[in-house]
Amino acid sequence: MTSQLIITSVEKLQNDIVLKTKSFKGKIGIYVSLNKTQKSTEEMLNKEGIDTSKLFFIDCVSKEKVREDVLHIGPEDLNMLSTAVQSFIKDIQGEKFIIIDALSTLLIYNNENKVAKFVREVTDYASENNVYVIAFSPKTQGEELLNKIFNFFDNVEKK
Protein backbone atom coordinates (compact mmCIF):
# COMPACT_ATOMS: atom_id res chain seq x y z
CA MET A 1 0.00 0.00 0.00
CA THR A 2 1.45 3.38 -0.98
CA SER A 3 -1.48 5.77 -0.74
CA GLN A 4 -4.21 6.41 1.77
CA LEU A 5 -7.11 8.84 1.98
CA ILE A 6 -8.26 9.58 5.51
CA ILE A 7 -11.67 11.15 5.83
CA THR A 8 -12.21 12.35 9.33
CA SER A 9 -14.18 14.92 11.29
CA VAL A 10 -12.87 18.47 11.53
CA GLU A 11 -12.36 18.01 15.27
CA LYS A 12 -10.20 14.93 14.84
CA LEU A 13 -8.30 16.13 11.80
CA GLN A 14 -5.35 17.66 13.64
CA ASN A 15 -4.95 14.70 15.95
CA ASP A 16 -5.02 12.26 13.03
CA ILE A 17 -2.38 14.22 11.19
CA VAL A 18 -0.14 14.20 14.25
CA LEU A 19 -0.58 10.46 14.72
CA LYS A 20 0.18 9.69 11.09
CA THR A 21 3.21 11.96 11.01
CA LYS A 22 4.53 10.35 14.15
CA SER A 23 4.21 6.95 12.53
CA PHE A 24 6.82 8.02 9.93
CA LYS A 25 9.38 8.85 12.59
CA GLY A 26 12.86 9.21 11.14
CA LYS A 27 11.70 9.34 7.54
CA ILE A 28 11.87 12.32 5.28
CA GLY A 29 8.50 13.88 4.51
CA ILE A 30 6.87 16.41 2.20
CA TYR A 31 4.09 18.32 3.90
CA VAL A 32 1.58 20.09 1.66
CA SER A 33 -0.09 22.55 3.99
CA LEU A 34 -3.41 23.78 2.65
CA ASN A 35 -5.19 24.62 5.90
CA LYS A 36 -2.55 26.33 8.00
CA THR A 37 0.61 28.24 7.34
CA GLN A 38 3.90 26.36 7.51
CA LYS A 39 4.71 28.24 10.70
CA SER A 40 1.59 27.20 12.60
CA THR A 41 1.72 23.64 11.24
CA GLU A 42 5.34 23.29 12.33
CA GLU A 43 4.53 24.75 15.74
CA MET A 44 1.67 22.31 16.13
CA LEU A 45 3.86 19.34 15.18
CA ASN A 46 6.74 20.47 17.38
CA LYS A 47 4.32 20.83 20.27
CA GLU A 48 3.40 17.18 19.77
CA GLY A 49 7.07 16.24 19.89
CA ILE A 50 7.57 15.65 16.20
CA ASP A 51 10.96 16.44 14.70
CA THR A 52 10.25 18.69 11.72
CA SER A 53 13.84 19.01 10.58
CA LYS A 54 13.21 16.25 8.04
CA LEU A 55 9.99 17.77 6.74
CA PHE A 56 9.87 19.79 3.54
CA PHE A 57 6.97 22.21 3.65
CA ILE A 58 4.90 23.46 0.75
CA ASP A 59 2.92 26.34 2.20
CA CYS A 60 -0.24 27.00 0.18
CA VAL A 61 -1.72 29.45 2.68
CA SER A 62 0.87 32.13 3.25
CA LYS A 63 2.65 33.92 0.44
CA GLU A 64 5.11 35.61 2.73
CA LYS A 65 8.53 34.11 2.28
CA VAL A 66 10.01 33.63 5.75
CA ARG A 67 12.35 30.71 5.27
CA GLU A 68 14.47 29.74 2.29
CA ASP A 69 13.62 26.05 2.64
CA VAL A 70 9.85 26.56 2.42
CA LEU A 71 8.01 26.72 -0.86
CA HIS A 72 5.03 29.02 -1.25
CA ILE A 73 2.60 27.96 -3.97
CA GLY A 74 -0.94 29.24 -4.30
CA PRO A 75 -3.66 26.55 -3.93
CA GLU A 76 -5.05 27.60 -7.32
CA ASP A 77 -1.82 26.67 -9.10
CA LEU A 78 -2.25 22.90 -9.14
CA ASN A 79 0.15 22.52 -12.02
CA MET A 80 3.01 24.02 -10.04
CA LEU A 81 1.94 22.18 -6.92
CA SER A 82 2.07 18.88 -8.76
CA THR A 83 5.47 19.76 -10.24
CA ALA A 84 6.80 20.71 -6.80
CA VAL A 85 5.62 17.45 -5.19
CA GLN A 86 7.11 15.41 -8.02
CA SER A 87 10.39 17.32 -7.84
CA PHE A 88 10.68 16.70 -4.10
CA ILE A 89 10.02 12.99 -4.67
CA LYS A 90 12.67 12.92 -7.35
CA ASP A 91 15.33 14.86 -5.45
CA ILE A 92 14.95 13.30 -2.00
CA GLN A 93 16.81 10.03 -1.78
CA GLY A 94 15.62 7.13 0.36
CA GLU A 95 12.29 6.41 1.99
CA LYS A 96 9.88 9.30 2.11
CA PHE A 97 6.24 10.19 2.58
CA ILE A 98 3.80 12.93 1.54
CA ILE A 99 1.08 14.46 3.68
CA ILE A 100 -1.66 16.51 2.05
CA ASP A 101 -3.51 18.58 4.64
CA ALA A 102 -6.31 18.87 3.53
CA LEU A 103 -7.42 17.86 0.08
CA SER A 104 -10.87 19.45 0.21
CA THR A 105 -9.35 22.94 0.58
CA LEU A 106 -8.28 22.71 -3.03
CA LEU A 107 -11.95 22.73 -4.01
CA ILE A 108 -12.31 26.31 -2.85
CA TYR A 109 -9.91 27.42 -5.56
CA ASN A 110 -10.32 24.78 -8.28
CA ASN A 111 -13.03 22.71 -9.82
CA GLU A 112 -13.43 19.04 -8.96
CA ASN A 113 -11.97 17.74 -12.20
CA LYS A 114 -8.78 19.74 -11.80
CA VAL A 115 -8.37 18.57 -8.23
CA ALA A 116 -9.04 14.98 -9.29
CA LYS A 117 -6.39 15.32 -12.00
CA PHE A 118 -3.93 16.70 -9.48
CA VAL A 119 -4.60 13.83 -7.06
CA ARG A 120 -4.16 11.31 -9.81
CA GLU A 121 -0.84 12.83 -10.93
CA VAL A 122 0.53 12.87 -7.38
CA THR A 123 -0.65 9.36 -6.42
CA ASP A 124 0.57 7.89 -9.70
CA TYR A 125 4.00 9.46 -9.41
CA ALA A 126 4.27 8.49 -5.75
CA SER A 127 3.26 4.93 -6.55
CA GLU A 128 5.86 4.68 -9.32
CA ASN A 129 8.53 5.84 -6.87
CA ASN A 130 7.29 3.84 -3.91
CA VAL A 131 6.45 6.93 -1.88
CA TYR A 132 3.74 6.82 0.76
CA VAL A 133 0.96 9.39 0.26
CA ILE A 134 -1.54 10.26 2.97
CA ALA A 135 -4.24 12.75 2.07
CA PHE A 136 -6.62 14.12 4.68
CA SER A 137 -10.06 15.50 4.14
CA PRO A 138 -12.70 16.70 6.59
CA LYS A 139 -15.79 14.50 6.47
CA THR A 140 -18.28 17.17 5.57
CA GLN A 141 -16.48 18.79 2.68
CA GLY A 142 -16.21 17.91 -0.97
CA GLU A 143 -18.17 14.71 -1.10
CA GLU A 144 -18.47 14.91 -4.86
CA LEU A 145 -14.71 15.17 -5.15
CA LEU A 146 -14.14 12.34 -2.71
CA ASN A 147 -16.36 10.12 -4.85
CA LYS A 148 -14.21 10.95 -7.86
CA ILE A 149 -10.85 10.32 -6.22
CA PHE A 150 -11.59 7.23 -4.12
CA ASN A 151 -10.14 4.98 -6.76
CA PHE A 152 -6.83 6.81 -6.92
CA PHE A 153 -5.95 5.68 -3.40
CA ASP A 154 -4.99 2.19 -2.33
CA ASN A 155 -6.88 2.65 0.91
CA VAL A 156 -9.67 4.95 2.04
CA GLU A 157 -10.25 5.27 5.75
CA LYS A 158 -13.43 6.88 6.99
CA LYS A 159 -13.48 7.77 10.66
Place this chain on the structure above:
Amino acid sequence: MDTNTNNHMLIKIFFVASFLILSLIAVIINESSFVRAVQPFNVDIDLPATYKEVSSGTEIWFTIKLLNLANSKRVDVTLNYELINKDNVSIVHNSKTVAIETQASFVANLALPANAAPGDYYVHVTVSSPAGESTARASFKVIEKMNVMIFYYAGAGVLVLVLLIILLVKSGPLIEKMKLKMKIRRIVREKLKNK
Protein backbone atom coordinates in the same frame (compact mmCIF):
# COMPACT_ATOMS: atom_id res chain seq x y z
CA MET B 1 -0.67 94.02 -129.83
CA ASP B 2 -0.89 95.15 -126.29
CA THR B 3 -4.08 93.27 -125.80
CA ASN B 4 -2.48 90.08 -127.20
CA THR B 5 0.58 90.54 -125.06
CA ASN B 6 -1.57 90.94 -122.00
CA ASN B 7 -3.54 87.82 -122.82
CA HIS B 8 -0.32 85.84 -123.23
CA MET B 9 0.94 87.12 -119.92
CA LEU B 10 -2.30 86.14 -118.20
CA ILE B 11 -2.18 82.70 -119.73
CA LYS B 12 1.44 82.27 -118.60
CA ILE B 13 0.56 83.42 -115.10
CA PHE B 14 -2.39 81.06 -115.08
CA PHE B 15 -0.17 78.11 -116.10
CA VAL B 16 2.56 79.01 -113.67
CA ALA B 17 0.02 79.42 -110.87
CA SER B 18 -1.66 76.18 -111.83
CA PHE B 19 1.69 74.45 -111.88
CA LEU B 20 2.59 75.85 -108.50
CA ILE B 21 -0.77 74.84 -107.01
CA LEU B 22 -0.53 71.36 -108.49
CA SER B 23 3.05 71.04 -107.27
CA LEU B 24 1.94 72.13 -103.80
CA ILE B 25 -0.88 69.59 -103.80
CA ALA B 26 1.58 66.92 -104.98
CA VAL B 27 4.00 67.84 -102.19
CA ILE B 28 1.21 67.70 -99.62
CA ILE B 29 0.06 64.32 -100.92
CA ASN B 30 3.66 63.07 -100.98
CA GLU B 31 4.22 64.40 -97.49
CA SER B 32 1.19 62.50 -96.23
CA SER B 33 2.46 59.35 -97.86
CA PHE B 34 5.83 59.96 -96.27
CA VAL B 35 4.34 60.28 -92.80
CA ARG B 36 2.36 57.12 -93.36
CA ALA B 37 5.50 55.38 -94.48
CA VAL B 38 7.44 56.47 -91.39
CA GLN B 39 4.75 55.55 -88.82
CA PRO B 40 2.40 53.07 -90.42
CA PHE B 41 1.48 51.75 -86.96
CA ASN B 42 0.61 53.35 -83.70
CA VAL B 43 2.62 51.36 -81.15
CA ASP B 44 1.92 51.50 -77.46
CA ILE B 45 3.76 49.65 -74.68
CA ASP B 46 1.84 48.85 -71.54
CA LEU B 47 4.38 48.26 -68.78
CA PRO B 48 2.68 47.36 -65.47
CA ALA B 49 3.51 49.49 -62.43
CA THR B 50 5.19 46.52 -60.76
CA TYR B 51 7.88 46.65 -63.41
CA LYS B 52 8.57 50.37 -63.13
CA GLU B 53 11.19 49.62 -60.50
CA VAL B 54 12.83 46.22 -60.63
CA SER B 55 15.98 44.52 -59.50
CA SER B 56 18.46 42.87 -61.85
CA GLY B 57 17.50 39.40 -62.99
CA THR B 58 13.78 40.22 -63.06
CA GLU B 59 11.68 38.94 -65.92
CA ILE B 60 9.82 41.94 -67.33
CA TRP B 61 6.39 41.40 -68.83
CA PHE B 62 4.66 43.97 -70.98
CA THR B 63 1.92 44.31 -73.55
CA ILE B 64 2.50 45.69 -77.05
CA LYS B 65 -0.60 47.34 -78.53
CA LEU B 66 -0.62 47.90 -82.29
CA LEU B 67 -3.01 50.02 -84.29
CA ASN B 68 -2.76 49.84 -88.06
CA LEU B 69 -3.04 53.48 -89.08
CA ALA B 70 -3.23 52.66 -92.74
CA ASN B 71 -6.20 50.49 -91.85
CA SER B 72 -5.24 48.34 -94.78
CA LYS B 73 -5.69 44.62 -95.25
CA ARG B 74 -4.13 41.97 -93.07
CA VAL B 75 -0.32 42.17 -93.04
CA ASP B 76 2.50 40.28 -91.39
CA VAL B 77 4.66 42.45 -89.19
CA THR B 78 7.79 41.72 -87.22
CA LEU B 79 7.91 42.81 -83.63
CA ASN B 80 11.43 43.49 -82.42
CA TYR B 81 11.49 44.18 -78.74
CA GLU B 82 14.50 44.81 -76.58
CA LEU B 83 15.73 46.22 -73.32
CA ILE B 84 18.13 49.11 -73.77
CA ASN B 85 20.14 51.03 -71.24
CA LYS B 86 20.45 54.77 -70.91
CA ASP B 87 23.30 54.74 -73.47
CA ASN B 88 20.95 53.18 -76.02
CA VAL B 89 22.80 49.89 -75.91
CA SER B 90 20.59 46.88 -76.39
CA ILE B 91 21.15 44.34 -73.62
CA VAL B 92 18.40 41.82 -74.36
CA HIS B 93 16.44 41.38 -77.49
CA ASN B 94 13.78 39.17 -79.02
CA SER B 95 11.45 39.23 -82.00
CA LYS B 96 8.40 37.55 -83.43
CA THR B 97 6.29 37.81 -86.53
CA VAL B 98 2.58 38.39 -86.13
CA ALA B 99 -0.34 39.09 -88.40
CA ILE B 100 -2.36 42.24 -87.91
CA GLU B 101 -5.40 43.67 -89.58
CA THR B 102 -6.59 46.77 -87.77
CA GLN B 103 -5.36 46.41 -84.21
CA ALA B 104 -3.88 43.80 -81.92
CA SER B 105 -2.21 43.28 -78.55
CA PHE B 106 0.67 40.96 -77.79
CA VAL B 107 2.13 39.99 -74.42
CA ALA B 108 5.89 39.68 -74.41
CA ASN B 109 8.61 39.30 -71.84
CA LEU B 110 12.33 39.88 -71.56
CA ALA B 111 14.60 38.80 -68.74
CA LEU B 112 16.80 41.51 -67.36
CA PRO B 113 20.35 40.14 -66.95
CA ALA B 114 21.41 39.38 -63.41
CA ASN B 115 24.37 41.70 -63.81
CA ALA B 116 22.36 44.69 -65.06
CA ALA B 117 23.65 47.80 -63.32
CA PRO B 118 21.20 50.05 -61.47
CA GLY B 119 19.90 52.95 -63.56
CA ASP B 120 17.37 53.94 -66.20
CA TYR B 121 16.38 51.42 -68.84
CA TYR B 122 13.81 51.22 -71.63
CA VAL B 123 11.62 48.63 -73.25
CA HIS B 124 12.00 49.46 -76.93
CA VAL B 125 9.68 48.04 -79.56
CA THR B 126 10.12 48.28 -83.33
CA VAL B 127 7.34 47.14 -85.62
CA SER B 128 8.59 46.36 -89.10
CA SER B 129 6.18 45.99 -92.00
CA PRO B 130 6.31 46.50 -95.77
CA ALA B 131 4.92 49.99 -95.13
CA GLY B 132 7.84 50.92 -92.89
CA GLU B 133 8.84 50.93 -89.25
CA SER B 134 7.12 52.20 -86.13
CA THR B 135 8.70 52.43 -82.70
CA ALA B 136 7.79 53.00 -79.10
CA ARG B 137 9.56 52.87 -75.77
CA ALA B 138 8.67 52.72 -72.11
CA SER B 139 11.07 53.50 -69.31
CA PHE B 140 11.78 51.64 -66.11
CA LYS B 141 14.37 51.74 -63.40
CA VAL B 142 16.71 49.05 -62.18
CA ILE B 143 17.39 49.43 -58.49
CA GLU B 144 19.90 47.65 -56.31
CA LYS B 145 18.76 44.20 -55.27
CA MET B 146 19.42 45.06 -51.64
CA ASN B 147 16.75 47.76 -51.76
CA VAL B 148 14.16 45.18 -52.74
CA MET B 149 15.52 42.47 -50.48
CA ILE B 150 15.61 44.75 -47.47
CA PHE B 151 11.79 44.68 -47.32
CA TYR B 152 11.84 40.89 -47.31
CA TYR B 153 14.53 40.84 -44.63
CA ALA B 154 12.59 43.36 -42.55
CA GLY B 155 9.42 41.28 -42.95
CA ALA B 156 11.24 38.10 -42.03
CA GLY B 157 12.77 39.87 -39.05
CA VAL B 158 9.39 41.01 -37.78
CA LEU B 159 7.99 37.50 -38.28
CA VAL B 160 10.87 35.94 -36.33
CA LEU B 161 10.39 38.53 -33.58
CA VAL B 162 6.67 37.77 -33.33
CA LEU B 163 7.42 34.03 -33.22
CA LEU B 164 9.99 34.60 -30.49
CA ILE B 165 7.51 36.62 -28.43
CA ILE B 166 4.87 33.89 -28.84
CA LEU B 167 7.46 31.27 -27.90
CA LEU B 168 8.50 33.30 -24.88
CA VAL B 169 4.92 33.72 -23.70
CA LYS B 170 4.16 30.05 -24.31
CA SER B 171 7.32 28.89 -22.59
CA GLY B 172 6.70 31.14 -19.58
CA PRO B 173 5.14 28.37 -17.44
CA LEU B 174 7.88 25.99 -18.56
CA ILE B 175 10.55 28.41 -17.37
CA GLU B 176 8.69 28.85 -14.08
CA LYS B 177 8.62 25.07 -13.63
CA MET B 178 12.33 24.81 -14.32
CA LYS B 179 13.04 27.54 -11.76
CA LEU B 180 10.86 25.74 -9.24
CA LYS B 181 12.66 22.44 -9.83
CA MET B 182 16.04 24.11 -9.39
CA LYS B 183 14.87 25.75 -6.18
CA ILE B 184 13.62 22.43 -4.81
CA ARG B 185 16.91 20.75 -5.71
CA ARG B 186 18.75 23.46 -3.79
CA ILE B 187 16.39 23.22 -0.78
CA VAL B 188 16.76 19.44 -0.61
CA ARG B 189 20.53 19.61 -0.97
CA GLU B 190 20.89 22.29 1.72
CA LYS B 191 18.50 20.68 4.19
CA LEU B 192 19.82 17.15 3.88
CA LYS B 193 23.47 18.19 3.77
CA ASN B 194 24.02 17.48 7.44
CA LYS B 195 21.60 14.58 7.83
